[in-house]
Amino acid sequence: MLASIPSATLHGVDGRPVAVEVHISGGLPGFTVVGLPDAAIRESRDRVRAAVASSGLEWPRHRITVNLAPSGTRKGGSGLDLPIAMGILVAGGAVPSNVLQDTAFVGELGLDGSLRPVPGIVPLVAALRFGRIIVPAASAADARLVGGHLVRGAANLRELVAALRGAGPWSNVAPVVSDRDISSIGPDLADVRGQAVGRRAVEVAAAGGHHLLLVGPPGSGKTMLATRLPGLLPPLSQREALEVTRIHSAAGTSLVGGALVARPPFRAPHHSATQVALVGGGTAWLRPGEISLAHGGVLFLDELGEFPAVALDMLRQPLEEGVVRIRRARRSVDLPARFLLVGAMNPCPCGEGSVPGSCRCTEAARARYGRRLSAPLLDRFDLALSLGRPDIEDLLGGPPAESSAVVTERVRFVRLMAAKRGVRCNAEIPSPSLEEFTPMSGEAATLLERRMRAGALSARGLHRIRRVARTLADLDDAGPLIGGRQMAEALHLRDASCALSSARPS
Amino acid sequence: MTTTGGLTHDERYAAGIAALGAGPVRTRRFLDGYEPAAAWSALANGRHHADPDHAYQSKALPPLLDKVEAACGENGIAVLIYGRPGYPPALLSDHEAPGVLFSVGDPTVMDRRARVVMVGTRSATPYGLSIAAELGRGLAEAGVVVVAGMARGIATAAHAGALVPAAGAPPVAIIGSALDTAPHGSEAHLRRAVAERGAVLSERAPASAGTPVWCFAVRNRMMAAVADVVVVVECHRQGASLQTVKAAVDRGVAVMAVPGSVRSSASTGCNALLVDGVAPVRDVHDVLALVELVIAGRSDITGPRLPAPRASDRPTEARAPNPLAERALQALDHDPASLDTVVRRTGMTLADVAHALEQLAAVDLAVGAGGWWSRPSR
Numbered sequence A: 001m002l003a004s005i006p007s008a009t010l011h012g013v014d015g016r017p018v019a020v021e022v023h024i025s026g027g028l029p030g031f032t033v034v035g036l037p038d039a040a041i042r043e044s045r046d047r048v049r050a051a052v053a054s055s056g057l058e059w060p061r062h063r064i065t066v067n068l069a070p071s072g073t074r075k076g077g078s079g080l081d082l083p084i085a086m087g088i089l090v091a092g093g094a095v096p097s098n099v100l101q102d103t104a105f106v107g108e109l110g111l112d113g114s115l116r117p118v119p120g121i122v123p124l125v126a127a128l129r130f131g132r133i134i135v136p137a138a139s140a141a142d143a144r145l146v147g148g149h150l151v152r153g154a155a156n157l158r159e160l161v162a163a164l165r166g167a168g169p170w171s172n173v174a175p176v177v178s179d180r181d182i183s184s185i186g187p188d189l190a191d192v193r194g195q196a197v198g199r200r201a202v203e204v205a206a207a208g209g210h211h212l213l214l215v216g217p218p219g220s221g222k223t224m225l226a227t228r229l230p231g232l233l234p235p236l237s238q239r240e241a242l243e244v245t246r247i248h249s250a251a252g253t254s255l256v257g258g259a260l261v262a263r264p265p266f267r268a269p270h271h272s273a274t275q276v277a278l279v280g281g282g283t284a285w286l287r288p289g290e291i292s293l294a295h296g297g298v299l300f301l302d303e304l305g306e307f308p309a310v311a312l313d314m315l316r317q318p319l320e321e322g323v324v325r326i327r328r329a330r331r332s333v334d335l336p337a338r339f340l341l342v343g344a345m346n347p348c349p350c351g352e353g354s355v356p357g358s359c360r361c362t363e364a365a366r367a368r369y370g371r372r373l374s375a376p377l378l379d380r381f382d383l384a385l386s387l388g389r390p391d392i393e394d395l396l397g398g399p400p401a402e403s404s405a406v407v408t409e410r411v412r413f414v415r416l417m418a419a420k421r422g423v424r425c426n427a428e429i430p431s432p433s434l435e436e437f438t439p440m441s442g443e444a445a446t447l448l449e450r451r452m453r454a455g456a457l458s459a460r461g462l463h464r465i466r467r468v469a470r471t472l473a474d475l476d477d478a479g480p481l482i483g484g485r486q487m488a489e490a491l492h493l494r495d496a497s498c499a500l501s502s503a504r505p506s
Numbered sequence B: 001m002t003t004t005g006g007l008t009h010d011e012r013y014a015a016g017i018a019a020l021g022a023g024p025v026r027t028r029r030f031l032d033g034y035e036p037a038a039a040w041s042a043l044a045n046g047r048h049h050a051d052p053d054h055a056y057q058s059k060a061l062p063p064l065l066d067k068v069e070a071a072c073g074e075n076g077i078a079v080l081i082y083g084r085p086g087y088p089p090a091l092l093s094d095h096e097a098p099g100v101l102f103s104v105g106d107p108t109v110m111d112r113r114a115r116v117v118m119v120g121t122r123s124a125t126p127y128g129l130s131i132a133a134e135l136g137r138g139l140a141e142a143g144v145v146v147v148a149g150m151a152r153g154i155a156t157a158a159h160a161g162a163l164v165p166a167a168g169a170p171p172v173a174i175i176g177s178a179l180d181t182a183p184h185g186s187e188a189h190l191r192r193a194v195a196e197r198g199a200v201l202s203e204r205a206p207a208s209a210g211t212p213v214w215c216f217a218v219r220n221r222m223m224a225a226v227a228d229v230v231v232v233v234e235c236h237r238q239g240a241s242l243q244t245v246k247a248a249v250d251r252g253v254a255v256m257a258v259p260g261s262v263r264s265s266a267s268t269g270c271n272a273l274l275v276d277g278v279a280p281v282r283d284v285h286d287v288l289a290l291v292e293l294v295i296a297g298r299s300d301i302t303g304p305r306l307p308a309p310r311a312s313d314r315p316t317e318a319r320a321p322n323p324l325a326e327r328a329l330q331a332l333d334h335d336p337a338s339l340d341t342v343v344r345r346t347g348m349t350l351a352d353v354a355h356a357l358e359q360l361a362a363v364d365l366a367v368g369a370g371g372w373w374s375r376p377s378r
Helices: A039-054 A081-091 A119-124 A138-151 A157-166 A196-208 A222-233 A238-250 A275-279 A309-313 A318-322 A362-370 A374-380 A404-420 A433-439 A442-453 A459-473 A483-494 A495-505 B010-017 B024-032 B038-044 B062-075 B126-141 B154-162 B186-197 B214-228 B241-250 B265-275 B284-295 B323-330 B340-346 B352-360
Strands: A002-011 A012-025 A030-032 A063-069 A103-105 A132-136 A151-154 A212-215 A297-303 A322-327 A332-337 A341-347 A385-387 B078-080 B098-107 B115-119 B145-148 B171-174 B201-202 B227-234 B254-259 B368-370 B372-374
Touching: A002 A119, A012 A081, A030 A039, A039 A081, A039 A157, A063 A081, A081 A103, A081 A157, A103 A297, A119 A132, A119 A138, A119 A238, A132 A138, A132 A157, A132 B126, A138 A151, A138 A238, A151 A157, A196 A212, A196 A222, A196 A341, A196 A385, A196 A404, A196 A459, A196 B340, A196 B352, A212 A222, A222 A297, A222 A341, A222 A404, A238 A332, A275 A309, A275 B062, A309 A374, A318 A322, A362 B098, A374 A459, A385 A495, A404 A459, A433 A459, A442 A459, A442 A483, A483 B352, B010 B024, B010 B038, B010 B062, B010 B078, B010 B098, B024 B038, B098 B186, B115 B126, B115 B154, B115 B214, B115 B241, B126 B145, B126 B154, B126 B284, B126 B372, B145 B154, B154 B186, B171 B186, B171 B214, B186 B201, B227 B265, B227 B284, B241 B254, B241 B265, B254 B265, B254 B284, B323 B340, B323 B352, B340 B352, B340 B372, B352 B368
Parallel strands: A002 A103, A030 A063, A103 A132, A132 A151, A212 A341, A212 A385, A297 A341, B115 B145, B115 B227, B145 B171, B171 B201, B227 B254
Antiparallel strands: A002 A012, A012 A063, A322 A332, B078 B098, B098 B201, B368 B372
């Protein structure tokens, strides 16, 4: 009267195998679940009982004990409903144990016995090494991304039991659609009129993976430029796509048609986002936050000055390491978080402060606004530019601008050059290799020295400027040496950074 | 009788009365006809005729005296009482002269010298800042005391300029907040330098909590009171500098304004003043000429030393180093233009424009700040 059913629970963006052990013994009828279940699992007792009854199967009138092994770690989520039900059916004799050989189960049950999809099906299935993995039919397409032909889908408990006994067919699983095609890359860069500098900055950000800060009055096109950035990025590699898909699955965001997330994601949380929503954590299984959902893509923080300062400063470590290490008393998890940060903000509360002499804010208001962004965070933006409102002639007519397709070609070329240096993009060139990969002409070195003497550049800023200059030289296909032209442009694409830090009282 | 903070008996009570936080008129009436100590005890006992509803009786407690005196002692602040020796003679005849004044440095530098008050906006353009610095420097060289308010923008630029000549007249700052409040960043450095060479004055008592907005209005009135000439360098249409202008006009003090671009919002106030008939300022000579007229016939003031005309020592026009730089130079004027505008005007690529601007900046043919570029003012 004992059964053990393999399954898995979610931990960050990974699945952890769990064995669901069911024991049925004599005594007063009862149903207990042990092994550190969370509230959702304790509630599953009632769901399982109703689902079994609704499916016309026999509920054992004995004492039922369910243990979730390993019993020392906390488990959460409703994906254990199905393995618990199967364990009870096997231990109670309603299903012969030999048909469950080498079979794992994941799924939530409805009261009518239907199988419902659960978040994180991709990492859950990836953690299970069995000959057959049964998942809800609605999740089967996603599960096949990692489980392949081992995955079986089932629509409800009655059909599942029939299929296991060989008395009925398995549900059909919709074939995996091909990766979303390239046409869905979002809005086109050609729509942005004027803004030659803004367009160039977006191109450089995409080509080199440089973090970008856009400062400008309302209506200057900050959001318009930012939303076009993901369309310029190259599609994710197979490995990256799998990683991103696991994260999105673990967070419970819907995957389209069981396809891998093939395009770099674009996440734009509102500035009311809590710290946990941004960096992850919170639930029993430590859900990935926005920065992990933006892994491999773009994290766009509009109205950067309105985000709580603590929340922004928490981005500093993930920005450096590409991973966020969440530590809690009972559990800890490392979530991937390598994203391209794009910030947009007004120069001051009145919004007009970028044009010299036209700000109408009080000094105190400007100082308060300047303090919102800490200097270390500001320093991490490789590109920081001050945008003006576009010219009227450019808006009404003007020459058509380059389309995203043209720019994407150049971006791809620069990424290829970076790959030859052994990095994914130029922004990831490690500091010790800077001398090797970004040799400077005498003129470029003079320009840098002048900026540093003026106190407008920190040591970190210096490294970042050199990487941007590398990207610019690659875009021009100008050879290994960084010339004065590239260095001047790199410096100018970061000008708003010193403007903002001068607004802050030191 | 000297006490722990280094203040005399009278100074101690005068400072205490200033620290009650009453407005300037009321503070002066507290001291009018009383010795400071007598005024204090009358207030503390609720018998002062200027405090009929006993509003300040509960505040006039002995710990306040000790607190203010300690703050004065720690920061080297002197207390100047209306009508007593040491009080600036320039303020004596003013109908709104402060009853008690606090100072760091040597306020007597204002005596026997002409005084020009320079006011202007906090959000100044590079043009305004460079003119303010140039005027401040020229006036100090000519032996004129430059008085300004220590606010960001025009005021600090004027003082920075006035500190440049080694042998010029010392500058004087009149600030709205108390002298023991900590100024931030670069302002702290400037305030120290002004106090070392000249003086920093304030009507707000040390150890006061915060700085209400009316303190700045009161400060603007005091600046007009000490001025021989008021120069507005750059000011918005409804800028606070116009308070000083109004106070100056009320006192019959001459006002001048620096003309600016009609497109620059930071010059709208100045240009409006010029339309109203205020004398324009092209350079320091225009200011000095008016100063001469104002102080003509007054034996108590040493006239300014007129510097040699500046025209000859202007640098010869530097040349743009190459054709691309020349094209970028042609696209610049004296109004700051965004990088985007320069790119559009020249039709060059961003890299070429950036390169050209850096080359021009290296030979002082272009100035840039925060991504905005213009030709240098002079």
